[in-house]
Amino acid sequence: MTLTIPTTYKGLTESTAIALAKAVYTFEPTAELSCREIGDGNLNYVFQIEDSKTGTRVIIKQALPYAKIIGESWPLTLKRATIEANVLRKHGEFVPSLVPVVYAADETLAITVMEDLSHLVIAREGLINGQNFPRLSQDIGEYLAQTLFHTSDYGLHPFEKKRLAVEFSNPELCKITEDLVFTDPFFDLETNNYEPQLQSAAEAIWRDQKLQLEVAKLKKSFLTESEALLHGDLHTGSIFASTTETKVIDPEFGFYGPIGFDVGLFLGNLIFQSITREGIERQVVVSHIEKTWEVFALSFSELWKTESIESFRDTQGYLEFVLDKVLTDAAGFAGCELIRRTIGLAHVKDLDSIVDTEKRINFKTQSLHTGRALILQRQQIGSITDLLEILKEVHK
Ligand SMILES: Nc1ncnc2c1ncn2[C@@H]1O[C@H](COP(=O)(O)OP(=O)(O)O)[C@@H](O)[C@H]1O
Numbered sequence: 001m002t003l004t005i006p007t008t009y010k011g012l013t014e015s016t017a018i019a020l021a022k023a024v025y026t027f028e029p030t031a032e033l034s035c036r037e038i039g040d041g042n043l044n045y046v047f048q049i050e051d052s053k054t055g056t057r058v059i060i061k062q063a064l065p066y067a068k069i070i071g072e073s074w075p076l077t078l079k080r081a082t083i084e085a086n087v088l089r090k091h092g093e094f095v096p097s098l099v100p101v102v103y104a105a106d107e108t109l110a111i112t113v114m115e116d117l118s119h120l121v122i123a124r125e126g127l128i129n130g131q132n133f134p135r136l137s138q139d140i141g142e143y144l145a146q147t148l149f150h151t152s153d154y155g156l157h158p159f160e161k162k163r164l165a166v167e168f169s170n171p172e173l174c175k176i177t178e179d180l181v182f183t184d185p186f187f188d189l190e191t192n193n194y195e196p197q198l199q200s201a202a203e204a205i206w207r208d209q210k211l212q213l214e215v216a217k218l219k220k221s222f223l224t225e226s227e228a229l230l231h232g233d234l235h236t237g238s239i240f241a242s243t244t245e246t247k248v249i250d251p252e253f254g255f256y257g258p259i260g261f262d263v264g265l266f267l268g269n270l271i272f273q274s275i276t277r278e279g280i281e282r283q284v285v286v287s288h289i290e291k292t293w294e295v296f297a298l299s300f301s302e303l304w305k306t307e308s309i310e311s312f313r314d315t316q317g318y319l320e321f322v323l324d325k326v327l328t329d330a331a332g333f334a335g336c337e338l339i340r341r342t343i344g345l346a347h348v349k350d351l352d353s354i355v356d357t358e359k360r361i362n363f364k365t366q367s368l369h370t371g372r373a374l375i376l377q378r379q380q381i382g383s384i385t386d387l388l389e390i391l392k393e394v395h396k
C-alpha cells in the first residue's frame with residue numbers, strides 16, 4: 001500500500017496509523033496488522049500496531065493541537081512531538097539501552113514512530129502493585145549522569161551546547177511546568193484540585209511566606225539555569241521497567257534547564273512510594289532513593305574526571321560544589337513535585353488510588369509536609385543521608 005504523508009496536520013485513525021506504520025517500518029510481507037489506541041497520559045495519543053502473525057509491534061505517538069485531558073480549550077504546540085523525538089535521539093547517543101529506538105518522526109504530523117515496550121510495565125503501576133525493579137535506581141542514576149553530563153558545558157563545546165539549547169527551546173511546555181509545578185499550587189487558584197479535608201493544609205501553604213520565598217527561588221532556577229538537556233518530566237509514569245530492563249519515555253517537556261530538576265522529579269516520585277509503604281517494602285524504595293543519588297554522583301564524577309572539557313575541572317572543590325548544588329536543588333524540586341501532585345491540577349495514582357479515605361488524606365498530608373520540609377531545609381542537605389533523615393522525621 002502506498003502512503004501519501006499529508007502536508008498538513010491530520011489526527012491519525014487506527015487505519016491511517018497502520019498505513020503509516022507500513023510506510024516507515026519493515027514488517028513481514030505476510031503481516032496481518034491491527035491497531036489499538038493505548039495512550040493513558042495527559043497529552044497525546046499512542047497507537048500500537050501489531051502483526052498478529054509474528055507478534056511484531058511498533059508504537060506511533062501523535063501529539064494533538066491541544067492537551068488531551070483538558071480538550072480544545074487548552075491549545076498546545078505540536079512542536080512537542082519533534083522535541084520528544086529529538087530528545088530521545090540525543091539521549092540515546094549516551095544511553096542507547098535506556099531509551100526506546102526511534103524509527104521515524106514527522107514534524108507535520110507531530111508523530112514519533114518508536115520501539116514497542118509493552119513487554120515492560122510502567123514503573124509507577126508496578127511500584128503501586130508492589131513489584132520489585134532491582135535495576136531501577138542503578139539505571140536511572142546512570143541515565144541521569146550520562147544524559148546530563150554529556151549535554152552540559154562540562155562535556156560539550158560551548159557552541160554545540162548553545163546550539164542545542166536553541167534547538168530544544170520549549171517555551172509552551174515549560175510554561176505548563178512553571179504554572180503547574182512552581183506557581184499555581186502555592187496560590188489559591190481555580191486550577192488547583194484537592195479534597196475538602198486538605199483545605200486547611202492548602203491554606204497553610206498559601207499563607208507560608210518562608211515557603212513562598214524558597215519556591216520563588218526554585219522557580220527562578222528553573223526559568224534561568226540552562227545547564228543541560230533535561231528530560232523535563234522524569235516521573236515514574238515516564239519509565240518502563242522490568243526486573244532486567246529500564247527504558248525512559250515521554251521527554252516532550254525536554255529543554256535546557258537545571259540538572260537538579262530531572263534528579264529531583266524522579267526522587268520526588270519515589271518519595272510518594274516511601275510515604276505509602278511500611279516496613280521492608282518502604283526500605284526497598286528508600287534504598288532506590290539512596291542508590292539513585294549514589295550512582296548518579298559516582299558516574300557523573302567519573303565522567304568529570306575522564307571526559308570533562310572544563311578548564312577548572314581539576315580545581316579542588318569544584319566538582320563537589322557542582323554536585324552539592326545538584327543535590328540541594330533536587331531536594332527543592334522534589335518538594336515542589338510532592339506539593340503539586342497533592343493539591344495541584346495533575347495528581348499521581350500512588351496517592352489518588354488509595355481507597356481508604358482516612359489513609360489517603362493522611363498520606364497526602366504527609367506528602368505536603370515532606371514537600372515543605374525538603375524545600376525549606378534543602379540548604380542543610382549535604383548528603384543523601386541528610387535527605388533521607390528528613391523523610392524519616394516526617395514519616396514518624
Ligand atoms: N514505546 C512505547 N511502548 C509501549 N507503550 C507505550 C510506549 N510509549 C507510550 N506507551 C503507552 O502509552 C502511555 C502514554 O504514553 P506517554 O508517552 O506517557 O504519553 P503522554 O505524553 O500523553 O503522557 C504509556 O503510559 C504507555 O502505556
Ligand SMILES: CSC[C@H]1O[C@H](OP(=O)(O)O)[C@H](O)[C@@H]1O
Pocket residue numbers: 041042043067069176177180233237238250346
Ligand atoms: C495538563 S499537563 C499536566 C501534567 O501532565 C504531564 O505529565 P504526563 O503527560 O507525563 O502525564 C506533566 O507532568 C504535566 O505537568
